[in-house]
Structure formats: structure tokens, C-alpha cells
Amino acid sequence: MRLPFYRQLYVQVVVAIVVGVLLGHFSPEYGAAMKPFGDAFIKLIKMIIAPVIFLTIVTGIAGMTQLSTVGRVFGKAMAYFLTFSTLALVVGMVVANVWQPGAGMHINVADLDQKAVQGFVAKTHDMTLTGFVMDIIPKTLISPFVGDNILQVLLVAVLFGVALAMVGDAGKPVLNFFEALAKPVFKLVAIVMKAAPIGAFGAMAFTIGKFGLSSLVNLAELVAAFYLTSFIFVTVVLGVVARLCGFSVFKLCRYLKEELLLVLGTSSSESALPSLMQKMEKAGCKKSVVGLVVPTGYSFNLDGTNIYMTLAALFIAQACDVELTLGHQIMLLLVAMLSSKGAAGVTGAGFITLAATLAVVPEVPVAGMALILGVDRFMSECRSITNFIGNAVATVVVSRWENGVDMKRLNSVLDGEPVAELDPVPVAVAAKA
16 A cells, blocks of 8 residues: 655655755754754664674575675675776766866965864874774674674674584574564664654754855855766766666666655765665565675765765865876876775765875865865765765676576566565575575
């Protein structure tokens, strides 16, 4: 039975966003005071991310008949991530050179408020490749479940799933327990998602109340360039990839409309991670592939963040009349390729990663980040949405490469046709068969 339109989550989220914008615009003080609602919802989502990822990956890997499949899926996912993350960086750089949104501003670096970005620069000391890799390894087996680093949960889940598969029949009681535990955990996800409109309202009211719509005027060209570039990347680049794999990126976005609106309202793709995993499985993607690709993609497949980094870096250079040679731009690209992989679990990852990149490329003044500080929050929504869509496409593509997706079911779901809810056979039973 179809729910009345006013009870559908995406309608409620749209209304909440509109109300938040109106409150923030007409009553900035009260709008800014709504921040705790958005923060509380994000904390609720982060509360359930670790168990969702752990249970999905462990049960998925433990049900694989050949453990070599895990390495193969991970290898294909990383190849996809590296290719398209780099392509996103290149696209941002090309648009910045063609459009040149910062040209003609003639900003004197000495006149900028360098204190405004010192806090972000200070956070970049751990953004080295070595520090990033070491941070993936948790202190104890259970510490990832009380932290906020997705990759630590991913590492523990993969290792535990492999170990569970290797012990064979002795591990089946544990596997059955995890499969049973997954049902109430995902029901908890559904309960938490009912608070999405409140979270979206609070986050949007704070954004408009704190920074105001007028803050977009001075840097409207940069914001417009970023949004247009992200739109082109999703519709053209990801659209072609999706078409080659037998599905439509537009239909995929329509299928994920509730999650996209939630990401827009909260400015965080993490808020929709559990729901994305559920919907990808419902659309016919294999659980083990979803469990590996989605969480890993949240750290390694940041298309929106990558477009933002090169576009913003060149905007700052243009605004400050800094001439960058082709060699400088290639160096910027190479540094961004590494630093963008270190954004996992970092609040304000896009801005902090940009600071880390500029700190290594002295030709572009880090102090120039003060120019975009006021509108970064508005670009954050686009970064998150592009990252989210990129990971959804990656999940289907890698699943297709692995022959781990039911294409008939996928296209039926994307076309909005009614399909039976998945009620998967317990992995332990499936392994017997």
C-alpha cells in the first residue's frame, strides 16, 4: 500500500529544508540556534554506522565460497576509485583553467585574515600518507566501535569475516547469530531515519542563519562553477559509465531521492550510508560487494571533494594573481591524489584536505583559503551529493564486474516497478547448498 505523500520521507525532508531556509533567512539568530538538531541527527547516524558495516561485511565475506573473491572485489573497487577520483581532479582543473572564476579579483595575500584558516591548517599534520595508513590500524579489536574511523571498522570486519570463513562449521553458530542480529540493527536504522526531517531542518536553518544567503553573492562565480562542474561530472562521466554497465544514472538518482535530499539537508554523505547499503542490496547488488565497496568508497572515492580541491586551489591562485605553470598544476594534481585519500573520518574533510594540499604546494598561498571560507559550507552540500552518487554508481559497476548484480531486478527497481522484498537465505545454509 502506497503511503500518502505527506508521510513519505523525501517529502518531509523537502518541507524541512524549505522551513529551515526560511527560518535562517528571516530570523538568523533563531536559525543558527537550530544547529543542535542537525548535529544530533548526524550523531545518531554515526552511532549505527559501525555495527551496520561490521555485520554486512562479516556475513557477506563468511558466506563466500572462495576467500580469493574478497581480494578480487577489493582490487577492482580500488582500481575504479583511483581512476575516477583522478578523473574528478582533472575535470576540476580543466574547468578552473577554462572558466577562470578567480581572475580579476587581484587579492593581496597580506590583506587576508590568515587567522581564519589557521585552525584548518593545524589539522593537516596527520594527513601524510604514512599517518593515514597507520591510523587505519585500531588500538584494540573493539576500539573501532567506539571511534569514528570507518576504515578501522572495515579492517576489523574484513579480518573477522575471513577468520570466520576459515574456521568452517565451527563458526556457523557465530555467523547465524550475526545474521539474526542484523535484523534488529537495520530496523534501528529505519527508526533513526524517521528523524531525518528534523536533522535536515536544523542543519539548513543553521547554515542560512549563520552565513546568510548574501554570503554567496561575492563568490557566486566559484560556487556556480563548482555546482556546474559536479553536475557535468555526474551526468556525463558517471552517466556514460552507468550506460555502459546497463543502467541509468538518472534513474539511480531517482531511486535514491530520499537519501540525496537527506545529504543535501545535513551536508553529510555519512548520514545516508546505512540506507545506501540497504537500497543497493534491495536493487540486486550482492551483499558482500556492497559491504566492501560502499564503506571503502566513503574514504577513497570522493569525486565531489576532488573536483572541489583542484577548482578551489586554482581559484585562489587566480584571485591572488599567482601564475601556475603546467608543471605546478601537475604537482598540485599529484599531491591532491594523495591528500584526498587522507580525509577519512575528518570533520570538514574537504576544506582540511585542501589546506593539506596547498601546504605542500607553496606556489598557492594557504592564506588564500580565507577567500572561500564563507561559502565553503554551501559548497559542502554539492561535495557530499557528488560523493554519494559516485559511490552508488561505483557499487553497481563493481557488482557488474563481479557478476554480483541481478540486472533484471536492478532495472525493475530503478524503473519504480514493485519487486518482492529481499529475504536472503541464511549464509550458513547457502554455503551448504
